[in-house]
Amino acid sequence: MPDPCPRSEAESVLTVRYFAGARAAAGGTSSESVEAATIEELTQLLADRHGERLALVMKAASFLVDGLACHDRTAALPAGTTVDVLPPFAGG
Template identity: 35%
Template sequence: MLLLIRYFGAAQAAAGTEEEKVVLPEGSTLGDVLDVLIREHPHSVAQSKGAPALDSVIARSSFLRNEIACKDRSSVLEDQDIIDILPPFAGG
């Protein structure tokens, strides 16, 4: 299945891109896709650019699946889902 991952704020800096497409097997969960993203964006690459590591950003982020909050990392995803990674935002 094909997923679109969109990164915001610190997640974008850590991943080095605004969005990317990821192919995963049918039946994959939100947790599975997050594991894949962490492997594909290792600490060393982000830190060499002065960005936070993606795994640390993901640990404190919230997620949207097709623009609806998704807190359950065991949620099974479907082909063409859009996953937004939203780190905490500062300001007020």
């Protein structure tokens, strides 16, 4: 099965969208633009920007990259990508 996480070498301008608890942890921000090359870098930048509460949420969060689940936090992100931050949801 091919890896759904895109590959790229350069840092990219991305759109990040927050859902549920991630939105609350980001101070109510629903989306923003960020320059990052990987999800790992993205999570660090967002933690620096919004604080420890969002950092904790992102440790357990799932990430959709242009609508596809991406579990490899070192996967490169191409310019123009939309990354959805989905915290764990209660209830199943």
